Amino acid sequence: MTDTLATGATPADRPAPSIWRLVLPLMVAEVVGSLELTMIYAAMRSLIADFGSASAAGWLITSFMLSSAAGAALFGRLGDLLGRRRILIAVLVISTIGSLLSALTRDLGWLIVGRAMQGAAGSIVPLCFGIVREHAAPRQVPFGISLLAVAASLASATGLVIGGAIIDLADWSMIFKVTAVMGALATVCVAAFVQRDRAWNPGAVRDDLLGGLLFIPAAVGLLLAIDNVGHAGWSDRMTLAYLAIAVLSLAAWIWRELSVPNPLLQVRLLARPEIGWANACYVALALGAFQGGQIMALFGQQAPETGAGLGLSATAAGFLLLPANIITAMSYPFVARLVERHGPRLIGSTGFLLIIIGFGSLVLWNDAVALVMALLVIQSIGLGIVYVTLQIVIVSAAPADRVSEATGMMTVIRATAMAIGAQTVATLLSAGGHHGGAVARFPAEADYVTVFLFVCGTGLAGALLARMLPRRLAAIPPTH
Numbered sequence: 001m002t003d004t005l006a007t008g009a010t011p012a013d014r015p016a017p018s019i020w021r022l023v024l025p026l027m028v029a030e031v032v033g034s035l036e037l038t039m040i041y042a043a044m045r046s047l048i049a050d051f052g053s054a055s056a057a058g059w060l061i062t063s064f065m066l067s068s069a070a071g072a073a074l075f076g077r078l079g080d081l082l083g084r085r086r087i088l089i090a091v092l093v094i095s096t097i098g099s100l101l102s103a104l105t106r107d108l109g110w111l112i113v114g115r116a117m118q119g120a121a122g123s124i125v126p127l128c129f130g131i132v133r134e135h136a137a138p139r140q141v142p143f144g145i146s147l148l149a150v151a152a153s154l155a156s157a158t159g160l161v162i163g164g165a166i167i168d169l170a171d172w173s174m175i176f177k178v179t180a181v182m183g184a185l186a187t188v189c190v191a192a193f194v195q196r197d198r199a200w201n202p203g204a205v206r207d208d209l210l211g212g213l214l215f216i217p218a219a220v221g222l223l224l225a226i227d228n229v230g231h232a233g234w235s236d237r238m239t240l241a242y243l244a245i246a247v248l249s250l251a252a253w254i255w256r257e258l259s260v261p262n263p264l265l266q267v268r269l270l271a272r273p274e275i276g277w278a279n280a281c282y283v284a285l286a287l288g289a290f291q292g293g294q295i296m297a298l299f300g301q302q303a304p305e306t307g308a309g310l311g312l313s314a315t316a317a318g319f320l321l322l323p324a325n326i327i328t329a330m331s332y333p334f335v336a337r338l339v340e341r342h343g344p345r346l347i348g349s350t351g352f353l354l355i356i357i358g359f360g361s362l363v364l365w366n367d368a369v370a371l372v373m374a375l376l377v378i379q380s381i382g383l384g385i386v387y388v389t390l391q392i393v394i395v396s397a398a399p400a401d402r403v404s405e406a407t408g409m410m411t412v413i414r415a416t417a418m419a420i421g422a423q424t425v426a427t428l429l430s431a432g433g434h435h436g437g438a439v440a441r442f443p444a445e446a447d448y449v450t451v452f453l454f455v456c457g458t459g460l461a462g463a464l465l466a467r468m469l470p471r472r473l474a475a476i477p478p479t480h
Contacts, residue, residue, distance in 0.1 A: 025192075029088060074213070127404055160322070161315065168315050253267075328380045391410075428450050
């Protein structure tokens, strides 16, 4: 009984629930995180006009990523120790409050605070993965992971469309009202339908809470340094200060976690080849292909007379990625079967190749809506293949009592890379540009070409890293 309470494992005599009954309420929670991330992309043109530049509006994306990076591993590990359902409900409540705050303010500073609170939703993924690994039969775990990916992808697709319709009919504050309602709904679903926690081990939290907190200034310092580079360069005093904070905090965190007998966050997990190489692939994916929503939402809405863009309404621009995301989402369960049959190395490498083909073709052909949508289908299928493959690899390789921690670390690394990628893309799109009004400046065609090539470069790096993934998927032992 003590081991069960400490790890949250399912007792052998408790039958595993139906995979659909287990996953459906978790899918609702996944939808919240995806909507909070993607709906704001449809509002980028309005936000640039209201706040004066792509870099200023970009902080509403970066702050979300930053918060996700700072909290995902910590909340994931707390879920392992204190109960994943309890912590999942807590992060849903925090993100819902953030949505309400963002809906009620027009001040950029408070909007950033609200978006940072919404970023608690970055912990949803590791907590849901942990619940699936804890309660599902081993043979159903890859399928369960793929279903959660279906929910996230469909929410991403509909998020852009719903966000576009909101911008056309109302204003960007309505986006946050919608996410507040969705957050409340997800909280109710998880509380009502997800099995109650058996894990409760607060002593382990008290043993090494410092180790869990040390990673936060490391992630925040790094992201602030990257942002400041775009304004003042590498030699600026504040850039160097932020980098010093990041390096010192990261070193202290690693030292602490290697020196204590029962670390809250087990840094040695990253040394496992399956987990380490999968996270390296995630960095390449998050830096580049994950920026597609931000890039194409702005490209689709930008008026051609500014030098680039398709001149679509916000709603129509949201439809650019809709077919791609729907087709990709429907393929996820099939991808899970391919990974089991052919192994992560082959399937992951194929996914990165499709990303390179899709974005590489956009460099040459980007002025016809139908062709752009077709190319986005190609890159989106590639992104989805890699996304599901890496998740399955990490969940399969992690110890049963540290699944949420391991996937939380994955989310930390992904969110940090996404934040760096988002700021990099915003900086590249601000390099040249055309003035669309008294203060607003929109990117030039050369800026978009540079960004498309940047994504291709990250895809090439990912394809090389994917060659280090295991040839075959690790067997998932039963949870006892």
